[in-house]
Amino acid sequence: MGKRFPTVAAHQRVTIDDVARRAGVSTATVSKYLANRDYYIAEGTRRRIREAITELDYLPNAAARALAKQRSQMIGVVVPSIVNPYYPEVIAGIEDVTEAAGYTLSLATTNDSPERESAVLASMRQQRVAGMVLGRAPRDEDLARIAGTGIDTVLVSRESVGTDIDRVQVDSVAGATMATQHLIEHGHRRIAHIGGPQDAYSFKQRAQAYRDTCTRAGLDYIDLEVHNRYPTMADGADACRRLLEKHSPTAVFVANDLMAMGVLDHCNRNGIRVPDDLAVVGFDNVWVAGLPNVELTTIDASARLIGQTAATILLRRFEANDSEAPDATGATSTVIPPRLVTRRTCGCD
């Protein structure tokens, strides 16, 4: 029989019972007060509870609440990396909207390891997060598990395809078209493309839009693919070298900023002047692209806006769940319009 040891950290650990006792009401009433929905509570009662709470410095226990309500106030955020400058912006965007709504962020990083990803998703399930935003499309197996739990999820992955999950992404086709078109307008006729791994859908879209735009303009296209799933500066530099060995483009559209910066680096080291010898346009507009000595012309993928949008969609799902309405709105796909940011490397400025 559980003789209860005095709570180890007896410190102040004040509970709803303490508040109720002090205010001279039942815990049920305090709970209702806390829920602050449209419960009717006498003004006097309300005041006494309010006072008791302040006097005791009471903060409800989130775990107890989560257990009772069968749902936590956490939103899981799973990204491949947090050091990559793209994701912190997405996360900031998520926080912009979830904070106000009273949600908390549970963050996990996968380093793009499948095992780690499964583990992380399991952890999110254990935590019974209210929703998740994933920076990478989960594998079918994990996807099924998630679906089974009914945890609302939105993908901000740049590589997601036909999964039945809400998704928000930048419009890669529009962005790549703008980038290519801009180079054409600068007068270039030999425009190359350094693409990301083509099994990632958005990279594929970017490459295709590049080709289509060239074709429409009556230009040949020269494209190259980098296979690293998360292409880095080194990949970009290397691709640039390969490209220039065989071809002599006057401009290149690079599928992401990190690679584009690698291209700049390669040019720098090899006496290739940018933009005079080679104009460069990237994709993403990570903040680093705007640095003084970088000044990369690029397509703004609105990472922060994507985060905000993802969070907004999640909150909307929550509401729909509550209202117990038909709710069967299928998975949505939101496309954020990109924006061309002209700087030094394309020849503007």
Added chain:
Amino acid sequence: MGKRFPTVAAHQRVTIDDVARRAGVSTATVSKYLANRDYYIAEGTRRRIREAITELDYLPNAAARALAKQRSQMIGVVVPSIVNPYYPEVIAGIEDVTEAAGYTLSLATTNDSPERESAVLASMRQQRVAGMVLGRAPRDEDLARIAGTGIDTVLVSRESVGTDIDRVQVDSVAGATMATQHLIEHGHRRIAHIGGPQDAYSFKQRAQAYRDTCTRAGLDYIDLEVHNRYPTMADGADACRRLLEKHSPTAVFVANDLMAMGVLDHCNRNGIRVPDDLAVVGFDNVWVAGLPNVELTTIDASARLIGQTAATILLRRFEANDSEAPDATGATSTVIPPRLVTRRTCGCD
């Protein structure tokens, strides 16, 4: 009387009872199995439980466990910003060690707003996080509240001082000394310093170490202070302008990389050649400092290592709490040795 509505998301929501039933044992036994400490459980029982868990795809409910154990498996991480390249590295470091230990990260950003900070700390208390690492020293009021809860906390703030909390920081004195000394060794005699807000302890230390080093070398010192709490590139550029209006240093040691990059920018725009006209050394070694066109010489503040160390300290505290030992080890202060990273802007290379 609570006639229980069928759980809305009845999906699979499998509980420890389901596992116990399926394995033909009591929930207590399953719980012991889960705790996997040195409980004695018959091998057969152990196997049946293991099978039941797999078959049912059971994942314990973290909220229930947290409630029962009076402690969650979360570690709160509170940083001023997540877009600033310094903090993601710290966070990555924290995750490096907490992940393996089975802890989860609860992330919150304060934007350096005091109100937001109080709110965030309250949220951490509500969540009953097992521990916290704070990127900024809390105000006395909040500090007292935290102490009251007994939540283990470690500061990685660059501005912390005499609070009674575990702390890990880079050795600012050693770093600033190395930076200044290096410039002296390059033959400079007129070395300036652009400092951060001097009410932040580490910035003060850096300025003081700079002065001391100059003095020891028989040089005059010229220093300037930026007041913005989180000094940016713009602050650095502006400080550089002010500096050059009145003085003609041949080198400058800048108190953080962001400002140093602003200095580079200012020079760039005004035809001041780096390092020939002005040598520059920063502090932090955020990854951006290593970019091809930046190549800033700087002091590596080991952000990731700081994160790792902070997390390690936290875990050690947890152990001490469990062992119920004298435990009264006072607040520790860990100092990480810095490292000079020479690149282009100091004249090396």
Added chain:
DNA sequence: CTGAAAGCGCTTACAG
């Protein structure tokens, strides 16, 4: 407008 009581899904001393 308010309260009694069951229930959320675990853990843990105790008693076998």
Added chain:
DNA sequence: CTGAAAGCGCTTACAG
């Protein structure tokens, strides 16, 4: 080696 039962701190239909 195993289990019954109390307790963690909330919420919520129901009955007043």
